[in-house]
Amino acid sequence: MILRGIGEGVTIALDAIRSNKLRSALTILGVVIGVTTVMAVASLVQGIRRQIFNAIEVAGPTTFYVIRYFSQTPVNPDRLPYEVRIRPVLRRSDAEAIGRLPEIRYAGIWVQVFQKAEYQGVRTQQVIIFGADDRYMDIQGGTLLRGRLFSRAELSGEPVVVLESAVADRLFGRLDPLGAQVRIGGISFRVIGVFQKPSNIFEPPGQATGGVVPFAAARESFRYDETNALFVAVKPRTGVAVGTAMDGVTVALRRSRNLRPGDANTFDLITQDQILDVIGKFTSYFFLAMVALSSVALLVGGIGVMAIMMVSVTDRTKEIGLRKALGATRRDVLWQFLVEAATLTLVGGALGILLGLGAGALLKAALSLDSAVPLWSIVLACGVSVAIGLVFGLLPANRAARMDPVEALRHE
Amino acid sequence: MSALIRIRDLGREYRMGDERILALRGVTLDIHRNEYLAIMGPSGSGKSTMMNLLGCLDTPTAGEYWLNGEEVSRLTDDALARVRNREIGFVFQTFNLLPRATSLHNVELPLVYAGVRGRERRERAAAALDQVGLGHRMDHRPSELSGGQRQRVAIARALVNQPSILLADEPTGNLDSVTSDEIMRVFTQLHAGGQTVIMVTHEPDIAARTERVVVLRDGQVESDRVNRGAAA
Ligand SMILES: Nc1ncnc2c1ncn2[C@@H]1O[C@H](COP(=O)(O)OP(=O)(O)O)[C@@H](O)[C@H]1O
């Protein structure tokens, strides 16, 4: 009963699409747009999330950071709020104090700045240059491809740089970068090594890592913001719980800053979980916003389906009368038009999936993410398309089902 | 033998605002299996109303209608749909074929609603087309057929469920005289094969080829006589 309705309905729907291409195209346009957006966003968000998890895995979920002040949106360094201004700026001695704790394997003061790198007229986009030390890759992951990391002597402020490999390729092509002088933010640095980032690390657009220089060199060469750019990277010893290590760091810093019990901390600790949280929140807000947008498109599409199905029902009044005369029950007619609407929207959904996958692939290529589109999102998109057809087809289908056969047959 | 159709004091009233129109006022009639009957009458006499009631497309506002021993005047919409599917084969003046469907698919439609599937459905539809001499036009669409051929497809569609009654409303109204003649021969043949045929017509020479003529006037039976010419 239901199956026979579907068979007939699909045949009729495909027929109706073929015989009235423009009308069908308009009917499903909204659905196509809606599904395209959802698919593109789903594949993008999926890609981003996967990269983030990979990045966290590389850096090790136990690494955490000390920062002057942590908020979800970076504070404006020129107009610091009072509660930030009273906090001391992080210093090398803070990192050294933390590093002396028995729970801690490594603590180093780092800075990150945005600069362009240049070599003989070739320039990169703005990239992140880290001012760090020779343990950089232990903490952030990655592998040294050529050359070496900083020597003890260089750490005291020599203008040397270990370039990220994509940046090195961009600047040097097939030339040997080792020993060459590149300009970073207008300052000359000698290239002593090339490293490769972990392949699947997540970097938002415009936030690609470009290279690492000694912390002291970065401090001398670049202007940076002491609140947002300066931090201490901390890695606990193996076997030490992150919570324990963080407690140790908190106690040590409070003591060295002479804070009394009851005083608030004058620093913040950030764990990978928190970073993940922020990014996760950001992507899910983004996702929600896109879902809301595409819901509007789908709603408009659904109303389009309803309007055009109404016209179609009126157009085919005589056919409905005939089918009833030949023995179609109300349910048969209802089903026929519901299946027709669902077929239309499913075709729209399928187009939307293809377009969305295409758009997602382009976006991912542009952002150099890599990930597969989750199967569930395809299934979901198909389901949503069919549901829209069924819901918005209900009114026209019901109108068709309730037609009086005599009246309908007389209709011209 | 009990009548195939038993109508008692059948009435149909239309209301248009405050106005009441009595399209049928107390029609009583018995029609037996394998009768060949024409309903005649001037325009507005109630012929179409009568056909709609006989075909279970409409329900009366008064009286009784027994079809095949079943009281059908008080059935629900869906029950009526099933009766139409099983018992009635309609032939319309304007053919009413689905324009984009082939002859075969047009003829299959009543079987779709009878729940007949797949090969059996195709075979029965093809057999019905053979019966009206259109076995070689199964894959043609209505636009590729002449008027007479279209009406034959419609007759095949009416026959395919082996209904108790073939109901035709002015079946030759849109055809020239040669084609009309051809179509009337199909009806005569079907009747000879045992089919009950009821048709509405206002053309006396069409009515003359049936065996019984019922004339309506103002919603009542004016005359009901055996057609000597055809019976002979
Ligand atoms: N749907 C309707 N609403 C109102 N009056 C109708 C309707 N159908 C038929 N009538 C009226 O009923 C009478 C009989 O009509 P009909 O059965 O169509 O006659 P015929 O087919 O013999 O010309 C006419 O007066 C017609 O105007």
Ligand SMILES: [Mg+2]
């Ligand atoms: Mg009439």
